[in-house]
Amino acid sequence: MQPDLEVFVQTHRPAVERALDEVLPAEDVAPAVLHRAMRYAVFSGGKRLRPLLCLAMCEAVGGAAAAACRPAAAVELLHTYTLVHDDLPCMDDDEERRGRPTVHVVFGEANAVLAGDALQALAFEAAAGTVAPAGRSAGDFVRELAVAAGSRGVVGGQVEDLAAPGTTDLAAIRFIHRRKTAALFRAATGLGALAGGAPDDALAAAHRFGDALGMAFQIVDDLLDDEPPGGPPGAGRRETTCLAAMTPDEARAAAGDYVAEARQALSRFAADRVRPLTAISEFVTQRRH
Numbered sequence: 001m002q003p004d005l006e007v008f009v010q011t012h013r014p015a016v017e018r019a020l021d022e023v024l025p026a027e028d029v030a031p032a033v034l035h036r037a038m039r040y041a042v043f044s045g046g047k048r049l050r051p052l053l054c055l056a057m058c059e060a061v062g063g064a065a066a067a068a069c070r071p072a073a074a075v076e077l078l079h080t081y082t083l084v085h086d087d088l089p090c091m092d093d094d095e096e097r098r099g100r101p102t103v104h105v106v107f108g109e110a111n112a113v114l115a116g117d118a119l120q121a122l123a124f125e126a127a128a129g130t131v132a133p134a135g136r137s138a139g140d141f142v143r144e145l146a147v148a149a150g151s152r153g154v155v156g157g158q159v160e161d162l163a164a165p166g167t168t169d170l171a172a173i174r175f176i177h178r179r180k181t182a183a184l185f186r187a188a189t190g191l192g193a194l195a196g197g198a199p200d201d202a203l204a205a206a207h208r209f210g211d212a213l214g215m216a217f218q219i220v221d222d223l224l225d226d227e228p229p230g231g232p233p234g235a236g237r238r239e240t241t242c243l244a245a246m247t248p249d250e251a252r253a254a255a256g257d258y259v260a261e262a263r264q265a266l267s268r269f270a271a272d273r274v275r276p277l278t279a280i281s282e283f284v285t286q287r288r289h
Contacts (some may be wrong), residue, residue: 005279009052012065016051019073023126037107037115038122041080045098049280050184051076053213054192056276057206060269063133063196070130071141071191077123078145079184082154084116091158120149133197140194148187153179161240170245174215177242181221182214189213205268209277212265216258217284218242219251224287259285 020042025035051072058068087094087102088109095105104112127141147153157179164172189210193203222241226248242251259281266274 004275005283008056008276008279012052012055013048015066015069016048016055016072016076019051019069019126020076023070023073023077023122033107033111034115034118037103037111038119040106041084041103041115041119042077044100046076046080048076049217050079050188053185053188053210053277053280054195056280057189057192057209058196060266060273060277061193061196061198061202061206062270062273063192063198067131067133068192068195070126071145071195072188074123074126074130074141074145075148075184075188075191077119077126078149078154078187081116081119081123082158082180082184084112084119086158088112091162123149127191130195133195135197136194141191144187144190144194148183153183153187157181157183165240166244167240168244170242173240173242173245176240177215177218178211181218182211185214185217186210202268205265208265209262212258212262213281213284216255216262216281219255219258220285220287223248223251223255255285 024039024042027036027039029035054072054075055065055068059065083097084103086092087097088104094102096102102112103115107115123145124142127145128138130138130141132138132140149155151159157176160172161176161180164176167173186207187210189206190203193206198206219242222243225241226243242254246254262281263278266277
């Protein structure tokens, strides 16, 4: 991890964790099994990349990171809901995530469905509770999250993913990835820009950055899944992957192009304010599982 990014993470991740802890009901609040499942899902060792993007973009547009803590928590709650539902037997049917049994394995399938539902609702509650800067309203934050979550975002992408398993159509694969992955990156950076009081042109640049970075992130994910530690190439390949339509070299080149597009979007902002975002974009392409 680059020094700029390491410092940013060490400085701001605790605030993300506190915001999540404050928003989530305690484990002993009834119905306790539901709240235990929600907390199990959220506090599972994730990188918090999306909320950190939210905070970094807030600073990039001239705001204070503290202003973006609630929307940062909101996008992480929404992201976690998508993971809980993706892991279900009726979706990807995964029994392990981040080295731990998935929520439906520990708490049962019905409770996992309901925990995902509750996390999604809580995400919107957190977004609605954001103190909006002048010229913006809480509705702007809710709308940003809703577009990412709905039929034009994550849910629509999952529908297409289920409808076209193993597709080799690159356009179809990109359609899915733009909605299942990039939509939440776009929401994270959009929420951060809104929290920082960005004007419309800066908000548009934040959206372009998030969308392009999300596409790069998914390509790198596909490459990493294709070569799991200790396994031969292709051993971890998912059904919907860009490697069904591109060679690994072509995929790496495409990821580089998306990162270049993301960095071009940052030219709208002061150079001294975008160092964490630049470092995150480098981390996305250089990460190793």
